[in-house]
Amino acid sequence: MPRRRAATLIAVVLSFAACSRSKPSRVMVIGLDGMDPRTVDLLMSEGKMPNFAKLRRDGAYAPLNSAEPLLSPVVWTTIATGKSPDQHRIGHFVAVDEKGDQLPVTSAMRKVKALWNILSDAGRRVAVLGWWATWPSEKVNGAIVSDHFAYHFLFEQGLQGDPNAQGKTWPPELVDKLRPLVKRPQDLTPADLAPFVSVTQQEFDRPFDLND
Numbered sequence: 001m002p003r004r005r006a007a008t009l010i011a012v013v014l015s016f017a018a019c020s021r022s023k024p025s026r027v028m029v030i031g032l033d034g035m036d037p038r039t040v041d042l043l044m045s046e047g048k049m050p051n052f053a054k055l056r057r058d059g060a061y062a063p064l065n066s067a068e069p070l071l072s073p074v075v076w077t078t079i080a081t082g083k084s085p086d087q088h089r090i091g092h093f094v095a096v097d098e099k100g101d102q103l104p105v106t107s108a109m110r111k112v113k114a115l116w117n118i119l120s121d122a123g124r125r126v127a128v129l130g131w132w133a134t135w136p137s138e139k140v141n142g143a144i145v146s147d148h149f150a151y152h153f154l155f156e157q158g159l160q161g162d163p164n165a166q167g168k169t170w171p172p173e174l175v176d177k178l179r180p181l182v183k184r185p186q187d188l189t190p191a192d193l194a195p196f197v198s199v200t201q202q203e204f205d206r207p208f209d210l211n212d
Contacts, residue, residue, distance in 0.1 A: 029115070030055070031079065033072055033132075037063050073105050076132035080114040088112050090133050104148070105133045116140050136167020144170040150182045 044053045055061065066075050067084075077090040085091055089111040094102040110133065116126040120141040128134060128144040135148035149168045169175050183192065190204050 028059075029079075031076065031131075033076075073133040077110060077114075080116075080131065081110070081112050082115075083112050104135065107134050107136060107138055107146075109133075116142070116144070137170035139170055143174060145174065145178065149175070149178070 040049065040052060043049045044056065047053075064075075064079075066078070071092055073090050073093055074085050077088050078085065081088045089109060090105055093105060095105055095109060096102055113121075116128050117138065117140065119126050124141065126140050126142040126144075128140070128142075130145060130147055130149070132147050134144055135146035137144040137146045146168055166172075169178065190199065190201065193199055193204075
């Protein structure tokens with residue numbers, strides 16, 4: 001199967017929070033969907049992404065190679081499991097039920113354990129936030145905030161429109177704690193964006209266009 005540098009996921013960065021190189025106490029896995037790794041490398045070289053540069057310097061950093069087709073749930077599940085799609089069985093954004101209706105891929109469709117399952121079974125605490133194909137959230141030693149908790153471009157009017165939908169987080173009561181922090185994309189203000197990106201008022205006022 002042909003392989004090339006994936007545009008879907010920039011990289012996996014492992015950052016060891018402990019000072020000891022022999023036995024790190026914490027591992028962080030960061031994935032950014034759709035970001036060009038060449039752009040990140042350029043911005044780091046210009047000193048514009050100091051935190052990423054620190055992660056690269058103190059952890060491990062490399063471009064990701066992935067088999068086509070480059071579909072986010074497939075790639076992210078491969079990363080989380082270390083298994084190929086024919087083994088983990090997540091093959092697309094959606095699945096088709098017995099009635100022929102399209103449904104979002106779910107964690108129940110995954111046929112192998114993910115990293116958070118393995119670590120939980122070993123007694124380690126985990127926290128998973130916004131990982132593709134993690135709905136409904138699985139019971140783990142820690143917390144999961146699934147990809148269906150907040151904005152989801154495929155199912156905004158379905159599951160996302162139901163405030164009582166089950167499985168958005170583990171533990172379930174985490175939903176009520178996090179709900180006040182959620183904002184829809186159209187509700188963001190320049191003040192919300194200021195800590196992350198420099199945008200002029202004129203740029204902010206432009207209508208959002210996916211093709212722009």
